[in-house]
Amino acid sequence: MTQTPADAPQPARAATIYEVARLAGVSHQTVSRYMADRSKLKAATSEKVERAMAELNYSPNLTARSLRTRAAYRLLALVPGSSPYFPSRMLNGAAATAQEAGYHLDVVALEGTGPDRTERLRRILEGGPFAGALSFVPISGTDLLQAQERIPVVVAGEYDDKMRGQGRISEGSAAQAIVAHLAALGHRRIAHIAGPQEWPAARNRLAVYRKAVRDAGLEDGGVAEAQWSAAAGYDAARALLANPSFTAIFAANDQLAIGAIRALHDQGLRVPGDVSVVGWDDHPESAFLVPSLTTVHMDLEAQGSSAMGQLLAALNPGGMPAAEPGPTGMRLVLRESSGPAPNQGQAD
Amino acid sequence: MTQTPADAPQPARAATIYEVARLAGVSHQTVSRYMADRSKLKAATSEKVERAMAELNYSPNLTARSLRTRAAYRLLALVPGSSPYFPSRMLNGAAATAQEAGYHLDVVALEGTGPDRTERLRRILEGGPFAGALSFVPISGTDLLQAQERIPVVVAGEYDDKMRGQGRISEGSAAQAIVAHLAALGHRRIAHIAGPQEWPAARNRLAVYRKAVRDAGLEDGGVAEAQWSAAAGYDAARALLANPSFTAIFAANDQLAIGAIRALHDQGLRVPGDVSVVGWDDHPESAFLVPSLTTVHMDLEAQGSSAMGQLLAALNPGGMPAAEPGPTGMRLVLRESSGPAPNQGQAD
DNA sequence: ACGCCGGATGTTATCGATCACATAATGGTG
DNA sequence: CACCATTATGTGATCGATAACATCCGGCGT
Numbered sequence: 136m137t138q139t140p141a142d143a144p145q146p147a148r149a150a151t152i153y154e155v156a157r158l159a160g161v162s163h164q165t166v167s168r169y170m171a172d173r174s175k176l177k178a179a180t181s182e183k184v185e186r187a188m189a190e191l192n193y194s195p196n197l198t199a200r201s202l203r204t205r206a207a208y209r210l211l212a213l214v215p216g217s218s219p220y221f222p223s224r225m226l227n228g229a230a231a232t233a234q235e236a237g238y239h240l241d242v243v244a245l246e247g248t249g250p251d252r253t254e255r256l257r258r259i260l261e262g263g264p265f266a267g268a269l270s271f272v273p274i275s276g277t278d279l280l281q282a283q284e285r286i287p288v289v290v291a292g293e294y295d296d297k298m299r300g301q302g303r304i305s306e307g308s309a310a311q312a313i314v315a316h317l318a319a320l321g322h323r324r325i326a327h328i329a330g331p332q333e334w335p336a337a338r339n340r341l342a343v344y345r346k347a348v349r350d351a352g353l354e355d356g357g358v359a360e361a362q363w364s365a366a367a368g369y370d371a372a373r374a375l376l377a378n379p380s381f382t383a384i385f386a387a388n389d390q391l392a393i394g395a396i397r398a399l400h401d402q403g404l405r406v407p408g409d410v411s412v413v414g415w416d417d418h419p420e421s422a423f424l425v426p427s428l429t430t431v432h433m434d435l436e437a438q439g440s441s442a443m444g445q446l447l448a449a450l451n452p453g454g455m456p457a458a459e460p461g462p463t464g465m466r467l468v469l470r471e472s473s474g475p476a477p478n479q480g481q482a483d
Numbered sequence: 484m485t486q487t488p489a490d491a492p493q494p495a496r497a498a499t500i501y502e503v504a505r506l507a508g509v510s511h512q513t514v515s516r517y518m519a520d521r522s523k524l525k526a527a528t529s530e531k532v533e534r535a536m537a538e539l540n541y542s543p544n545l546t547a548r549s550l551r552t553r554a555a556y557r558l559l560a561l562v563p564g565s566s567p568y569f570p571s572r573m574l575n576g577a578a579a580t581a582q583e584a585g586y587h588l589d590v591v592a593l594e595g596t597g598p599d600r601t602e603r604l605r606r607i608l609e610g611g612p613f614a615g616a617l618s619f620v621p622i623s624g625t626d627l628l629q630a631q632e633r634i635p636v637v638v639a640g641e642y643d644d645k646m647r648g649q650g651r652i653s654e655g656s657a658a659q660a661i662v663a664h665l666a667a668l669g670h671r672r673i674a675h676i677a678g679p680q681e682w683p684a685a686r687n688r689l690a691v692y693r694k695a696v697r698d699a700g701l702e703d704g705g706v707a708e709a710q711w712s713a714a715a716g717y718d719a720a721r722a723l724l725a726n727p728s729f730t731a732i733f734a735a736n737d738q739l740a741i742g743a744i745r746a747l748h749d750q751g752l753r754v755p756g757d758v759s760v761v762g763w764d765d766h767p768e769s770a771f772l773v774p775s776l777t778t779v780h781m782d783l784e785a786q787g788s789s790a791m792g793q794l795l796a797a798l799n800p801g802g803m804p805a806a807e808p809g810p811t812g813m814r815l816v817l818r819e820s821s822g823p824a825p826n827q828g829q830a831d
Numbered sequence: 832a833c834g835c836c837g838g839a840t841g842t843t844a845t846c847g848a849t850c851a852c853a854t855a856a857t858g859g860t861g
Numbered sequence: 862c863a864c865c866a867t868t869a870t871g872t873g874a875t876c877g878a879t880a881a882c883a884t885c886c887g888g889c890g891t
Contacts, residue, residue: 151877162841167879177839198612199877202546202846209587216575223569227562227592234607239557239589243582244575259582264546365771390768397771420738423713423745425773499847510871515849525869547847550876833891841884849875856869861862 150191159187170195207264209239210446213256214271216246220363220390222271225291228439229269236447238266245272269446273333287449291442292335306438307339309431312467313385313413314347316429321476322383322411326356328371328395330363330387340387340415356381361391368394376402382410382476389414389421389430396426396472407474417468426471434464498539507535518543555612557587558794561604562619564594568711568738570619573639576787577617584795586614593620617794621681635797639790640683654786655687657779660815661733661761662695664777669824670731670759674704676719676743678711678735688735688763704729709739716742724750730758730824737762737769737778744774744820755822765816774819782812 156163161180168175169184176184187193197208210233212226226242233240243259245252267287274290292306317325327344330337341358348355357375361367368391372384376398384399386392392414396406406412406426414421417432504511509528516523517532524532535541545556558581560574574590581588591607593600615635622638640654665673675692678685689706696703705723709715716739720732724746732747734740740762744754754760754774762769762778769776 153877163877164842164879165840168840171879175839180839196550196877198546198550199846200879202544202550202848203877203879205846212590214575221569221571221575223571226590227564227569230590230592234591239587241587242560242574242578242590244578365768369771393768394771397773397775400773420713420741420768423717423742425745425748427745500849501847511847512849512872513870516870519849523869528869544847547876548849550878551847551849553876834889836889837887839884839886841882843880843882845880846878847876851874852872854869854871857867859866860864 149196150193151196152193155184155187155191155193158191159183201264205264207266208237209241209265210443211259211265211268212240212242212271213245213268213274214242216244218363222291222435222439224435225271225439225442228436228441229291229443230439231436232440232443232447238447241265245270245274267446267450269443273331273335287446289442289446289449290335291439292339306336306465307341307343309415309465309467310340310343310385311347313431314344314351314353316467316469317383317385317411317413317473318351318353320383320411320474322353322381323476324354324356324381325383325385326375326381327358328368328375328384328386328391329358329360330391332360334363337387344385354380356383361394363388363390365390365394365397368392369398371395372398373402383473384410384412386412386414389416389418389428392428392430392472393424396424406472409477411473411476413473422468422470424472429470429473430468432464432466432468437464497544498541499544500541503532503535503539503541506539507531549612553612555614556585557589557613558791559607559613559616560588560590560619561593561616561622562590564592566711570639570783570787572783573619573787573790576784576789577639577791578787579784580788580791580795586795589613593618593622615794615798617791621683635794637790637794637797638683639787640687654684654813655689655691657763657813657815658688658691658733659695661779662692662699662701664815664817665731665733665759665761665821666699666701668731668759668822670701670729671824672702672704672729673731673733674723674729675706676716676723676732676734676739677706677708678739680708682711685735692733702728704731711736711738713738713742713745716740717746719743720746731821732758732760734760734762737764737766737776740776740778740820741772744772754820757825759821759824761821770816770818772820777818777821778816780812780814780816785812 152163152166156166159166159180161184165176165180166184166188169181169188173181200206201208212229214221214226230240245256265286267289270288270290272290274288314325325344325348327341329341332338332341345355357378357380359371359374361371368386371391372395375381375384384392384395386395392412396412399406399410399412404410412428414428414430415433416435417428417430421428421430500511500514504514507514507528508531513524513528514532514536517529517536521529548554549556560577562570562574578588593604613634615637618636618638620638622636662673673692673696675689677689677692680686680689693703705726705728707719707722709719716734719739720743723729723732732740732743734743740760744760747754747758747760752758760776762776763781764783765776765778765780769778
């Protein structure tokens with residue numbers, strides 16, 4: 136807890152370029168140049184500066200630099216507010232990548248919707264200069280951010296929309312593997328519990344699901360849209376069960392799957408005996424549920440890191456082009472919640 | 484994605500105190516004083532400044548202020564790195580509180596242990612001035628942070644150790660309610676799956692559990708320590724089952740409980756028929772598991788917010804004293820995973 | 832030899848705020 | 862009404878970096 140030792144050795148203000156310069160016997164500007172582009176200095180000078188920096192354990196004052204250059208070293212991470220969904224692992228990945236690139240990542244929970252949210256965002260942005268923003272929340276007014284501050288904004292997952300549009304592989308593509316898996320088990324009618332459609336990931340999974348069902352010559356057992364929570368999954372499954380012609384449910388994430396399984400259980404249906412359920416995300420707990428969850432494993436850290444990479448690339452057009460973001464480490468994990476379709480076509 | 488409209492209206496540099504001053508017909512220093520303590524200005528002057536600020540939509544440049552005053556407006560939030568545990572909701576609460584107080588919260592994942600971690604922390608700290616740090620990770624070298632930078636550090640949950648030491652109510656106190664609940668159901672021997680003991684919360688729950696068992700005249704059915712994950716809970720439960728004299732397991736969080744239930748299931752034991760299981764945290768999914776989880780509901784946002792409040796209080800000794808942190812909104816939630824003890828004392 | 836060019840380095844101004852000190856306005860007193 | 866203690870306001874310096882411009886220097890063409 137908050138101790139502040141009184142016997143502090145020294146305030147020990149950090150060294151400045153002037154001190155480095157004096158020690159190295161050069162001008163402060165030379166030191167500045169050393170940092171900007173040492174190749175412009177004579178080897179001998181460069182070395183003197185280097186030694187002085189090392190001796191003083193110099194590190195530049197980002198505040199001062201930022202004041203002068205107007206460049207910002209802070210990035211904004213927008214995460215959902217009170218929603219049970221939280222992209223924690225993606226955030227971790229993103230934070231690590233940002234840090235590595237010398238940026239600071241400011242996390243802000245965006246709650247609510249509409250004007251309130253807009254106002255909140257505006258206030259945050261005016262609180263200080265941000266170099267860019269990475270949003271884990273679908274922002275309708277992407278425009279807003281840009282209109283207000285004209286900073287690059289990357290919405291995690293949105294690239295997928297573009298890729299799918301181009302017919303390229305998208306994050307949702309594992310949905311196809313799920314459908315194939317269920318088809319192989321003899322399921323003919325599959326239902327889908329989709330995530331909120333303002334989320335790119337939810338749109339993708341739904342779109343790929345629809346296409347895969349069509350391509351495989353299966354029938355659509357119904358689609359229910361729900362928020363990213365077990366409670367919503369429960370309700371959605373109950374809605375689907377009003378017209379239970381399916382033998383499998385593909386849920387857009389593991390929480391939804393958990394809610395769906397519970398709903399089936401409450402109706403006296405067994406999983407996977409009567410209905411198979413497949414989730415998405417492979418939460419660490421999913422392997423230990425009863426039944427354990429067939430799901431899609433995702434490397435969420437990598438995804439967060441990749442989204443951040445995109446943002447960094449946008450900030451620094453000179454640098455390496457961002458690694459083409461793509462579905463990283465996605466794979467279908469078969470577990471107990473999916474099994475052969477029952478002989479008699481039917482639930483209920 | 485990253486659009487940057489070319490038809491940008493204007494760079495529209497933000498107004499400075501000089502512009503405000505000119506518009507108000509006063510000196511820049513007067514404007515500065517207005518912000519620092521407007522009561523020192525004559526009412527008429529104050530009003531002129533106020534109007535000018537409003538007209539120009541002025542907001543101070545924190546970078547410049549920070550350079551001059553050496554004050555920092557950034558706080559550090561340390562979160563676990565690759566661990567499956569992530570205090571997302573606490574982080575949200577903390578972030579919101581920090582924002583409200585005008586601070587920026589920089590999130591950093593602290594991975595690994597020992598020297599690597601220390602080095603990483605050192606590098607982060609020297610990357611810029613931080614006003615304080617809030618750690619959701621137990622940091623052994625709390626000293627480190629302070630030695631290096633002498634900033635206030637609050638480790639979330641640590642106040643509990645102190646409070647328990649003082650015989651005051653602590654975060655772990657609901658453990659007593661759990662034991663009482665199980666005792667009322669006829670359980671005489673309870674086992675505990677404890678969290679990693681470097682975490683204050685884990686220590687608290689274990690300590691209160693031990694005391695409650697003793698006070699209630701029950702027997703300790705064994706304690707196994709585990710990381711905060713379902714997998715670890717599974718292993719811990721298996722270890723406990725080597726000597727299965729208990730009829731109930733109290734797990735230090737919901738993930739551990741999930742793992743334990745799975746382990747019991749794999750041994751052919753029913754929950755709660757043969758063994759009752761109680762978790763802690765009340766994850767949103769826990770109500771939908773089969774069986775649904777008896778657990779302790781926590782207002783994690785409030786806890787995060789309260790931890791941040793402590794930090795803010797430490798930063799600003801003049802301000803209001805931090806609200807005495809305490810177990811907020813904790814309550815035992817009874818669900819299916821706990822039930823009457825089996826007639827025959829025994830598992831197996 | 833001269834002048835000119837370009838690369839390496841030095842000097843001074845600047846970013847936008849606060850600090851330290853100087854000065855002007857105010858007000859109470861004898 | 863002069864005087865001094867306060868209070869209110871203005872002026873110039875400063876935080877630590879980069880930008881802009883000036884200067885120095887060696888080599889090369891004519």
